[in-house]
Amino acid sequence: MFPLDFYSMKKLIYDSEFFDIKDTLECGQIFRFKPFKDGYLIFSLGNACYAYKSGDKTVVETDDEEYFYKFFDLGEDYSRIFGYAMQCDFDVVKKSASAGKGIRILRQDPEEMLYSFIISQNNNIPRIKGIIEKTCSALGDRKEFMGEEYYAFPSSEKLAEKDEKFYSELGYGYRAGYMTAVSKAMTEGFKIDDSLPTAMLKAKLLTLKGVGPKVADCISLFGYHRTDSFPVDTWIEKLYVEDFGGTEKDRKKITEYFQNLFGEYSGYVQQYVFFYKRGN
DNA sequence: GACCAGGTGAATA
DNA sequence: TATTCACATGGT
Numbered sequence: 001m002f003p004l005d006f007y008s009m010k011k012l013i014y015d016s017e018f019f020d021i022k023d024t025l026e027c028g029q030i031f032r033f034k035p036f037k038d039g040y041l042i043f044s045l046g047n048a049c050y051a052y053k054s055g056d057k058t059v060v061e062t063d064d065e066e067y068f069y070k071f072f073d074l075g076e077d078y079s080r081i082f083g084y085a086m087q088c089d090f091d092v093v094k095k096s097a098s099a100g101k102g103i104r105i106l107r108q109d110p111e112e113m114l115y116s117f118i119i120s121q122n123n124n125i126p127r128i129k130g131i132i133e134k135t136c137s138a139l140g141d142r143k144e145f146m147g148e149e150y151y152a153f154p155s156s157e158k159l160a161e162k163d164e165k166f167y168s169e170l171g172y173g174y175r176a177g178y179m180t181a182v183s184k185a186m187t188e189g190f191k192i193d194d195s196l197p198t199a200m201l202k203a204k205l206l207t208l209k210g211v212g213p214k215v216a217d218c219i220s221l222f223g224y225h226r227t228d229s230f231p232v233d234t235w236i237e238k239l240y241v242e243d244f245g246g247t248e249k250d251r252k253k254i255t256e257y258f259q260n261l262f263g264e265y266s267g268y269v270q271q272y273v274f275f276y277k278r279g280n
Numbered sequence: 281g282a283c284c285a286g287g288t289g290a291a292t293a
Numbered sequence: 294t295a296t297t298c299a300c301a302t303g304g305t
Binding site: 122123124126127130131168171172173174175176250 | 295299300301302303304
């Protein structure tokens with residue numbers, strides 16, 4: 001007999017022009033994915049899918065197509081977003097958009113983004129991935145998808161059960177204390193009203209230990225789909241000076257500069273240029 | 281062995 | 294208010 005998931009497996013098929021799975025995964029917004037067969041296995045909270053390119057289509061196989069339809073933002077028209085970028089006055093934006101035409105902004109879980117981007121600070125992407133994976137293996141529910149074992153991203157309750165020493169031993173470095181403080185706050189009633197305007201949402205996030213402006217912007221963009229956010233990190237600083245002739249040194253002012261320029265398209269433009277600037 | 285990585289919090293002036 | 298520093302760890 002076939003296992004039950006054979007019957008429940010569904011396919012989402014989408015034109016790859018505005019949905020390039022490789023670029024969407026590798027542009028730095030998600031840390032939990034790995035190469036598999038002709039594409040990738042992708043994990044979000046306790047969900048998994050297999051995505052790959054086939055001809056001029058991107059195919060997503062999953063047993064929860066509703067979750068991943070939303071996750072990949074498939075209800076949004078990215079030709080409009082791409083079109084906006086191509087009409088910008090800045091050469092680097094047009095070049096970036098052309099190079100990353102198939103990038104989509106994923107709609108990820110807010111809490112997974114919260115912890116993931118706390119880990120990301122002053123850290124490099126391979127190591128961020130490693131720490132997150134170790135955390136899931138240690139504290140997440142064991143799951144299986146297409147014969148592959150994986151672990152869900154742990155709940156705040158699970159994370160709050162561990163002490164600072166535990167996180168240090170997983171390689172968190174000085175971020176270990178942030179994990180205990182934030183998971184504790186989350187289990188003690190810290191709530192984020194997702195109907196708040198972006199500025200207030202960000203202000204609320206900033207009250208958490210280890211969450212500064214950059215991390216708050218990433219959580220807003222990737223966890224709450226606030227596309228008026230423009231996270232400024234070391235790469236964007238470089239871009240600001242080299243490609244926009246910027247002179248401000250204060251990151252807050254750099255963020256405002258870009259937000260004023262790109263408005264509701266800030267997050268999309270940020271991902272195009274971040275991906276391009278990092279040279280993928 | 282210095283320098284960097286999707287920065288932040290705390291101390292200092 | 295605006296700069297400056299320490300912070301863990303691993304990769305180059």
